[in-house]
Amino acid sequence: MIKNPSLTTAIALVLLTAVVLLVAVVPLLPGYDPYTQDLAGSLLYPFEMLEGKRSILGTDKLGRDVLSRLALAGQVSIVIGLCAVTISMFFGVMLGLIAGYFRGWSESLIMGLADLQLSIPRVLLLIAVTAIIGSTVVNLTLLLGLTSWVAYGRVARAMSLTLREREFVLSAITQGASPIWNIRKHMLPNVLPQMLIVGTYELGAIITLEAALSYLGLGVQPPLPSWGLMISEGQSYLELNPWLSVLPGIALFMLIAGVQFLSQAFTSEGAEDRRVSSNLAT
Amino acid sequence: MPTEPAILSVRNLVVDVPSAKGTTRLLDGVSLDVYPNEVLGLVGESGSGKSITMLAVMGLLEAPVRLTSGEIWLRGRNIVDLPFNDMRAVRGREMSMIFQDPMTSLNPVLRIGGQIAEIIELHQPSLSSRQVKDRVIELLELVGIPDAARRARQYPNEFSGGMRQRAMIAMAIANDPALLIADEPTTALDVTIQAQVMEVLATARARTGATMILITHDLGLVAEAANRIAVMYGGRIVEESAIQTVFHRPRHPYTVGLLASLPRVTAQRDKLFSIPGQVPDMAQRPGGCVFHPRCGLGKDRPDCRTIVPPLRPVETSHLSACHYAEETPEWARREGAVVEQIIAPSAVSPVEATVTLSVDDLYKDFKVRRARGWGKDILRAVGGISFDIRQGETLGLVGESGCGKSTLGRVILGLHDATEGAVLLKGKNLVGMSARTLRPWRREMQVVFQDPYASLDPRMTIAEIIAEPLRINSAYHPERITELLGQVGLSVEAAGRRPAQFSGGQRQRVAIARALALRPELIVLDEAVSALDVSIQAQVINLLKQLQRDLGLAYLFISHDLSVVRHISDRVAVMYLGKIVETGTREQVFDAPCHPYTQALLSAIPNPDPNDARSRRRIILKGDLPNPLRPPSGCTFRTRCFKAQSICAVEEPQLLQRTEAGHLSACHFATPGVPEVPANTIDPAAQTVTA
Numbered sequence: 001m002i003k004n005p006s007l008t009t010a011i012a013l014v015l016l017t018a019v020v021l022l023v024a025v026v027p028l029l030p031g032y033d034p035y036t037q038d039l040a041g042s043l044l045y046p047f048e049m050l051e052g053k054r055s056i057l058g059t060d061k062l063g064r065d066v067l068s069r070l071a072l073a074g075q076v077s078i079v080i081g082l083c084a085v086t087i088s089m090f091f092g093v094m095l096g097l098i099a100g101y102f103r104g105w106s107e108s109l110i111m112g113l114a115d116l117q118l119s120i121p122r123v124l125l126l127i128a129v130t131a132i133i134g135s136t137v138v139n140l141t142l143l144l145g146l147t148s149w150v151a152y153g154r155v156a157r158a159m160s161l162t163l164r165e166r167e168f169v170l171s172a173i174t175q176g177a178s179p180i181w182n183i184r185k186h187m188l189p190n191v192l193p194q195m196l197i198v199g200t201y202e203l204g205a206i207i208t209l210e211a212a213l214s215y216l217g218l219g220v221q222p223p224l225p226s227w228g229l230m231i232s233e234g235q236s237y238l239e240l241n242p243w244l245s246v247l248p249g250i251a252l253f254m255l256i257a258g259v260q261f262l263s264q265a266f267t268s269e270g271a272e273d274r275r276v277s278s279n280l281a282t
Numbered sequence: 283m284p285t286e287p288a289i290l291s292v293r294n295l296v297v298d299v300p301s302a303k304g305t306t307r308l309l310d311g312v313s314l315d316v317y318p319n320e321v322l323g324l325v326g327e328s329g330s331g332k333s334i335t336m337l338a339v340m341g342l343l344e345a346p347v348r349l350t351s352g353e354i355w356l357r358g359r360n361i362v363d364l365p366f367n368d369m370r371a372v373r374g375r376e377m378s379m380i381f382q383d384p385m386t387s388l389n390p391v392l393r394i395g396g397q398i399a400e401i402i403e404l405h406q407p408s409l410s411s412r413q414v415k416d417r418v419i420e421l422l423e424l425v426g427i428p429d430a431a432r433r434a435r436q437y438p439n440e441f442s443g444g445m446r447q448r449a450m451i452a453m454a455i456a457n458d459p460a461l462l463i464a465d466e467p468t469t470a471l472d473v474t475i476q477a478q479v480m481e482v483l484a485t486a487r488a489r490t491g492a493t494m495i496l497i498t499h500d501l502g503l504v505a506e507a508a509n510r511i512a513v514m515y516g517g518r519i520v521e522e523s524a525i526q527t528v529f530h531r532p533r534h535p536y537t538v539g540l541l542a543s544l545p546r547v548t549a550q551r552d553k554l555f556s557i558p559g560q561v562p563d564m565a566q567r568p569g570g571c572v573f574h575p576r577c578g579l580g581k582d583r584p585d586c587r588t589i590v591p592p593l594r595p596v597e598t599s600h601l602s603a604c605h606y607a608e609e610t611p612e613w614a615r616r617e618g619a620v621v622e623q624i625i626a627p628s629a630v631s632p633v634e635a636t637v638t639l640s641v642d643d644l645y646k647d648f649k650v651r652r653a654r655g656w657g658k659d660i661l662r663a664v665g666g667i668s669f670d671i672r673q674g675e676t677l678g679l680v681g682e683s684g685c686g687k688s689t690l691g692r693v694i695l696g697l698h699d700a701t702e703g704a705v706l707l708k709g710k711n712l713v714g715m716s717a718r719t720l721r722p723w724r725r726e727m728q729v730v731f732q733d734p735y736a737s738l739d740p741r742m743t744i745a746e747i748i749a750e751p752l753r754i755n756s757a758y759h760p761e762r763i764t765e766l767l768g769q770v771g772l773s774v775e776a777a778g779r780r781p782a783q784f785s786g787g788q789r790q791r792v793a794i795a796r797a798l799a800l801r802p803e804l805i806v807l808d809e810a811v812s813a814l815d816v817s818i819q820a821q822v823i824n825l826l827k828q829l830q831r832d833l834g835l836a837y838l839f840i841s842h843d844l845s846v847v848r849h850i851s852d853r854v855a856v857m858y859l860g861k862i863v864e865t866g867t868r869e870q871v872f873d874a875p876c877h878p879y880t881q882a883l884l885s886a887i888p889n890p891d892p893n894d895a896r897s898r899r900r901i902i903l904k905g906d907l908p909n910p911l912r913p914p915s916g917c918t919f920r921t922r923c924f925k926a927q928s929i930c931a932v933e934e935p936q937l938l939q940r941t942e943a944g945h946l947s948a949c950h951f952a953t954p955g956v957p958e959v960p961a962n963t964i965d966p967a968a969q970t971v972t973a
């Protein structure tokens with residue numbers, strides 16, 4: 001998919017590989033144990049030895065192994081992020097294509113909804129809703145997903161407005177194609193690459209948002225860790241053991257930066273493709 | 283050849299563009315001379331390198347395209363290695379360029395007058411602002427813009443296309459350049475506006491005494507406007523001579539083929555000559571003579587494949603880059619590629635054949651939001667149109683942009699709802715049908731659009747594209763795909779590839795195959811060959827005629843190109859502002875036009891025959907198309923008509939039989955032949971388009 005990898009792509013790949021190693025490989029190592037508490041061995045520094053027990057990245061206030069918790073927290077963050085992006089992409093693309101293909105009242109309704117959604121600050125909305133319905137991982141994922149469709153919806157609508165007038169769609173209509181056929185066969189495949197680019201941008205935003213909510217205590221609930229939650233928990237020990245907050249911060253940064261760089265690489269790749277094809281057209 | 287020294291001498295120009303896959307040569311040793319006071323026509327199909335040559339001369343090549351070697355002498359000075367700032371002084375002062383698209387060449391947020399003033403101030407800083415202002419108005423008047431002082435304060439969007447191109451010409455001649463380069467100056471314009479602009483260009487040239495290079499793909503335009511012609515193909519000049527010589531005694535097989543594949547409005551031939559194959563991709567340029575893979579003369583001779591033919595004199599001041607230029611005339615005669623002005627007897631219109639499509643008093647209105655104030659205006663795009671198309675017949679629908687011909691096509695296809703009237707397909711009225719009941723009827727009527735790049739889904743393979751109509755109607759059969767590919771002259775290997783791998787002509791073949799898939803009765807061809815190069819256009823037209831004969835198809839052929847319409851149609855209808863103004867058989871409309879608009883259209887087409895082009899008196903219509911939101915009262919054409927009298931403003935002429943049987947026209951003064959009128963003046967009363 002990506003030819004001639006640029007520096008951006010290389011950085012993205014290095015960062016993401018590191019995150020994947022942390023999240024996927026650490027749980028396979030002996031000594032992976034994110035839950036067992038050991039108050040005697042709490043707040044250890046990275047590489048500090050205690051009674052022959054070695055903890056690579058130290059322990060938290062309850063003596064749990066930080067490396068294990070980082071790995072588990074990473075799994076939680078990534079799963080929530082990917083699921084929320086999938087949900088929002090599904091709804092966003094569907095609504096956007098419907099609005100762009102049918103125009104008229106359905107477009108007014110859907111785009112009105114999008115404006116309404118944008119006019120309410122998302123974090124405020126999420127805080128209010130999680131405070132009411134309670135915060136489980138499933139709730140959190142659904143909420144994040146359902147409140148992020150607007151970006152996809154708008155781009156999908158804008159693209160389908162022009163696609164709708166393209167001659168291959170018109171000739172499909174003259175061949176007797178139904179709207180569903182056109183949306184499925186012509187509109188969707190042509191908007192999907194752009195949607196994936198929007199998706200990578202959104203993934204970063206959603207993971208950050210999840211971390212923020214968890215930091216506020218409204219996201220992932222202990223004892224399940226999340227990077228945001230770990231930063232929040234480490235806050236009281238910043239002077240004593242700054243690593244507790246800094247390490248999940250670094251992990252979060254690597255994931256977000258990796259995803260953003262990758263998304264940039266996709267974007268410029270897409271632009272390159274379009275430039276080449278438009279050159280062919282002249 | 284003139285004895286004066288050349289104004290511009292280009293010597294062995296080589297232009298390359300490096301890419302990941304190696305260097306692509308765009309120009310391969312181009313040399314040409316332009317002499318004072320002449321007009322050199324630089325002709326070629328897309329990709330031949332004609333625009334690149336002139337961009338190189340202007341010093342406007344942009345990286346990664348680079349000038350590898352060669353010399354460009356402008357009035358005795360080599361300007362190739364001129365520093366940037368010295369080159370800036372040359373551009374706009376010693377030579378200037380007029381581009382194809384006046385909309386993108388003018389800055390939309392600056393006033394027209396300001397943009398012209400800028401050019402003058404840049405090169406003549408000593409002038410006072412008063413003098414500059416006067417000069418701007420003088421220039422606008424020179425290019426025929428009425429009320430110049432007021433128009434100078436307007437913005438480009440307040441100008442129509444023809445007016446914008448006039449403003450561009452004013453900018454180009456603002457500093458009395460010695461050399462004017464016009465790159466497809468009228469390609470974006472309608473034929474009647476083109477005639478106006480070419481007239482302005484001639485006036486401007488006469489006034490400034492500038493030498494001009496006219497870059498164009500339109501051989502007719504060259505025949506009318508140029509003294510000398512240089513034909514380019516594959517980054518080289520293949521033939522160069524005086525205009526008469528090239529048109530009547532071409533000495534390069536490519537020129538022969540190009541001239542012969544041109545449909546002509548004055549002549550009728552059964553089948554167009556066509557150059558086989560495709561214009562070569564510059565990245566895979568054939569060795570030896572670039573033209574050899576498509577050449578019928580040099581076909582299998584080893585020289586053509588290995589040795590690059592030099593551009594050499596074959597007779598006095600006639601250069602040809604063909605090893606066998608001496609054999610060319612004989613070969614052309616043998617191949618029947620000689621242009622004969624023969625009007626072949628037309629196929630008798632099959633009156634007894636069944637009517638496939640019948641359009642009855644069809645209207646289409648659009649609601650348009652008002653530019654100022656509340657409410658909506660009604661835009662009548664199609665205003666009461668009736669016609670029949672019989673089985674195996676082609677109806678040519680001609681008109682300039684904005685006349686409603688494409689809208690009409692789309693209403694017939696059911697892509698727009700009709701406002702009023704009936705579209706009867708084999709006797710069944712399609713207007714007012716629900717989408718669901720209409721669906722089974724749609725397969726009888728298919729469409730081929732203009733742009734072969736937009737009409738194929740880039741993400742599908744050719745097989746998927748052709749299979750789509752079959753799949754929609756659950757009639758998919760793999761053999762049918764093979765059969766369709768064969769019918770349109772594509773190989774079976776094409777099936778697995780994607781549209782991006784094909785050229786324009788091949789893509790149009792795919793679009794035709796897709797239209798044929800459901801075995802329709804009628805195909806709407808909406809400018810189906812207008813985007814293609816001449817040699818490819820001839821291939822596609824021949825294919826369409828062949829398919830019509832084999833399958834008994836009826837065609838609605840929508841086009842602005844009268845020559846093509848004449849070639850392909852049995853009957854013709856001419857549209858103006860949403861109405862048919864004249865209709866009849868091809869011979870009636872083209873040989874004895876009755877409506878002044880048809881007469882003006884026919885007279886405005888540049889004729890690719892230098893003798894005729896110069897002797898002919900032509901009608902140049904006044905002004906632009908009226909604002910369709912506020913059409914003129916009575917006859918809508920009266921504002922531009924040379925026959926208009928007071929009755930025309932009051933009473934709308936009906937489309938009636940006024941001369942022969944079957945020949946209908948909508949004019950109070952319909953008579954075949956052009957009356958004695960002083961028509962060929964540039965009209966100063968052109969009006970603003972505010973729509």
